[in-house]
Amino acid sequence: MDEDGTGAVRQDDDGAWSVTATAATALALYRPRTLKNGSSFLVLDHFGDAQAIGSTAEGLFHDDTRFLSRLSLRLAGLRPLLLSSAVSADNTVLSVNMTNPDIPVAPDRKLMRDSVHVERQMVLGSGVVRERITLRNFAETHLSTEMSLTFAADFADIFEVRGQKRARRGERRAPEIRPDGSLVFAYRGLDDLERRTRLRFDPAPDGAPGRDNRWPLELPPGGRQVIEVTITCESGPEAEEAEAPGFDGLLAGIRAWCGERDAARAQVVSSNQAFNDWFARSESDLTMLTTQTPSGPFPYAGIPWFSCPFGRDSIITALQCLWADPELARGVLRYHAKLQATAMDPARDAEPGKILHESRKGEMAALREVPFGRYYGSVDSTPLFVVLATQYAERTGDWALIREIWPNIVAALGWIERHGDIDGDLLLEYDRQSLNGLINQGWKDSWDSVFHEDGRLADAPIALIEVQAYAEAAWRGAGRMAKALGHEDEAAVWTDRADAVRARVEEAFWCEELSTYALALDGEKRPCRVRSSNAGHALLTGLPSPDRARRIAQTLMAPESFCGWGIRTIAEGESRYNPMSYHNGSVWPHDNGLIALGMKRYGLNVQLERLLTGLYDSALSVDMHRLPELFCGFPRRHGEGPTAYPVACLPQAWAAASAYAALGAMLGVSFRPEEGVIRFQRPFLPAWLEELRIENLRLGTAAVDVRLRRHEADGSVSLNLLRRRGQVEVAVIT
Template sequence: MSIEVEERKLNPAVALPTLDESAPREPHRQFALKHEDCFVVADSYGDIRGSGDGLFRDDTRVLSRFRLFIGGRMPSLLGASLSQDNILFTANLTNLATVGPDGSETLPGVVHIERTRFIWHDRMYERVTFTNYSAREVSLPVRFDFDADFRDMFEVRGTTRSRRGRAHDALVGESGVTFCYEGLDNVARQSVIAFSMRPDQIHPHHAEFLILVGRHNRKALYLEVGQNEEIPSSDRFRAAAARARFAMRSKRRQGATVFSSGRVFNDWLTRTRADIALLTTDLETGPYPYAGIPWFSTAFGRDGVISALQMLWLNPELARGVLAFLARYQSTETSVFDDAEPGKIMHETRKGEMAILRELPFGRYYGGVDTTPLYVYLAWSYADRTGDDEFVDRMWDSLCAAIGWMEEVGARNRDGFVTYSRAADTGLFNQGWKDSADAIFHADGKIPRGPIALVEVQGYVFAAYQGMAVLAAKRGDAAKAAHWSTMAEKIRSAVEARFWMPDRNFYALAIDGEGRQCAVRASNAGHLLYVGLPSAERATSIAEQLLSGHLHSGWGVRTLADDEIPFNPMSYHNGSIWPHDTAICAAGLARYQERTSVVKLMSSMFEAAVRFNMRLPELFCGFTRAIGDAPIAYPVACLPQAWSAGSAFMMLQACLGIRIDGWKREINVERPRLPIGIDNIVIRHLAVGEAKVDLNFQRVGDRVVCYLGERHEGLVPLVVRS
């Protein structure tokens, strides 16, 4: 999911565009803040320049330009950072040589300028502090440029509209400016920029101040951007910041926490956990991890399910929230425009003007072929992790409707495969996780005809049938349990017979509408290992090739082998590296006892994260790693991205070999391994039923031992198999 594929989602004939002003600049050097459905993306200076950045509220950009100038020039950048909890962004700047209105000169580098910013309840708060280190008073001409274009997120991503609503003239007040826009959806949207000081000059798109700062003194200017006018002040800034930090602290404390003997490794896990907390939005149905900033800061079905699966062993409440939300919006009708059918689980939801007007189908869109089986699989996995039969009982009708949709689609072909073919031209051309228009192809690079059966989707379907069989048996319904067990084995046999490429000892990427294999080696086959579909012999072959130089770049698993015709390490899906994809492959390798390979993959991901300032982006380029090189960023990747952040914990679980049996209320650990360079790890406050315990892993010689530490509540059996 990226800006560059959006045009191709709407029109698959559109070629891969080059970067333009609609794309953000160097996302790994940009900084994002978020609270609920409001977020801001700005550069290291704290500036918003009006390309892919901005302040967004409900999928609308409400601040498209916001820049600070000192003496008519950009200040000099000293550094920028996010606080460890992801609440505060701070840019440290200093002045260049300036001349005041009275002709007085200020030498460069004598004034420290600190911009501190956060988001709280649909409002951006900022404090700009000027500290004078010179021997005399300085007079600083300070100017803020600003604008609000009220562009829909899809416009920011590059979609062209034939007409827009009415933008009113900016209203200029004594200490602020109000921008108003009346959309074609008859919704009035407003953005107010207010300052704590009265500007010396204020105009519709800029405000000017003459800031006098005594020697070795400081002065602070406060500003706010929100829907309504407020008077910014130090007290308001501090109070809102305290509430924001307290709320984030509560989110980060949900579930178990992980600590290790490695300081840098801990930094990665801390940042990763903070990113997941940042992206998690508290909806009426419970917590939901939004996909990623900036392009996908909303509830996505597939992304939410996979993020919940990654965090399930540590925080089951995330899975519960995802399941409850998706069940509420499960389709009950057929809609060509929305790609909806009864029982199908939602792919994406949006709140912007274009979605409300149905200029695009993404208001509530169901064009994801894998979301429904993944939803069922998550429900089974949650029940297995927690033993929460009461919740499953409440979900049962929804799960039966979802599995009913899968069976209905499977009945349309002799193999029972769940396939896709978009219902309307406005929908997604490809509907698996690799959803760009050129992601599914034959060995010669030609685009196949639908309906398409993706290999990993059939694995999810297999797992969903298996899970439903277990749940039905626990409910005492032997007939349904037997039926779904039979369906699972039917899918397994069909996948082994139809997708296997004997000449390449690998599974094909897909089968097209004519029954032909898309005979290419892609990372999708690794997802079959995750659900345990392949035989042991075939799993060994897949594992060997996933770790070979063709698929493993040295930083992670490529989406496509480098000897396939369409391979391009700079592409979105055809040779790049997606951390969540690598993590799923690693979890699959662990399922087949390839623990050494898991440690290798986790080491690669950790080393990549270090070079990305402790944050794994949505994806990065698939160039082969060389000594001394750093991974190469993909230019318009989301950062942070929920399932990229969650990858760290999915790989860690795969290394440690942990499985929690919620029904038996016990912890199972099988052949544990520790990441390279880590001698011990402790999982604190791990919930097992009503009990909470600490679980310790310690390297002893060439072995890893596991034992229970402090028991906070109750007793839990620990079963360790070496």
């Protein structure tokens, strides 16, 4: 999902966009503290500082621009000692507890360490940070010292932070003190937009506010002082704006939003506290990454590199969560329908009917220094849009929404047929139109992610196996939707096309000697005979026969592909295999989540349990039980966790959503809205999950609470209906 993925963004000689893997961008190893709200996000170190001791990808970002690049707290000129640092379970507040080091106060006297408690609390709204700093003296004597805060704002575009070098930049102005006492950093970009960072202090610092601000502290024993700082991101002409709510009001508003999201989806709790921690973290991360748009809730992709709308990522996130949170899918569908391309625009890889790849708001995107302002260079977003629409309709029975976006669904199918199928052979291919666009336009969009068995890179136009599976499912699903809406002629034509696509894929992609599908076909229709996780996505859509599905699953779970933590993107032994690469040997949780759903579709519970146990163990082994965007694909070793990938996003929406995919696969949950029935198809619980409770599992206006229990004697699962609200039935299919 990275604009290339070797790790930066520069555009390499081969035309790939990537995140530069340097010490400044490698966040995975020290697990920074992150908050997000709307189009704003905050990345800080464990002290609550940004770039206090060196250049990193930390700071306050808004609309793809860093509005605060330096934030540093000192006590008597020294960095405090860290006691604890954590983001609250609901991802709303960062709390940091610190104390003083030994502080000299006279030639023969010093303030002993652990005398002063410093508590920092931060809450992030849309374009605003509220920080409350509380200092308390636990010494037995009066304390006279000072606290200081240092600020800077570089207004770097997110692509600069990722490694892109620019020939020119706009004008950064010296800090100004405004009549209201606020301190303002300002920058006028080459796009002629003025961006401002406004800081307000209560109480005001000693002397005039500036980059360095000092507060004298006179604290008697047990004394306490509170300092509050407000940081606001502003763009465009200055205007009178209502002041943001205070710390408590802002926090209450954010928690109310979190409550609304919780109420919209099913809640899960189990007998296994570690599983509960993983699931709760995933739930909170999805809430934090979700932005409320005029179209409804929409998950941004990930922090820090992809905190913006993505087509593929949002759709896959919604698919993984669909059984528990259909409202998220509704917001994603309406959002993409609104931004669907309507005209040819080669500079943006846009064609009529195509669904968005990525949308950016920063200066470099506005100036087209990067092509991602509103960019359509993905081959899979469009068929996935139709797949999500189909599954949403069959999950909810919300045909009003399907009728609303029906012209968009028809336009998407038109793109698949006319523009996506470049040579009319029923296969969906890609070849970029934009000179600055992505070379590879599937989910593995690194420059070297599509190759032949001898390591040669595939030439465009390229047809990826998973994209063919999405396309076949799009045609088949559209046929079912058309029939439900009374469009009998279209239903027949689209179903026939799905059959033709399936036959074509089986003929062109199956590799008998590999027991799996080829990764892709190149521009000469030569198969890339490489064992990859891509083939597992065909299980998700139901394209292969049961026998071939079983063989694909066996290939995926062989030691060359399954490393113990999850299924690798590329199997060990393939020519470009590298467990430290972005797409050629790493493990991606969302990739495994989709494959898990596919295994369940074919009733492959034995393989599925091994896969889900690896994913569960991965979550237990990482900080905060937060699965990252990806991790390295090294074989699992006793007593060690998975190896971190240095520039992975953390958190990442579709990685968080993999917890929902895992649970949905275990339970085999499906819905029959026309019958008012929720079904559990051959549910199972692994040995590490004895009991599970699901509350507020909705079907239309009705909902149920259920409990599933694993019986140790034979591994069977029983289900009890605990509560029913409205007209709905629950059925277990064995």
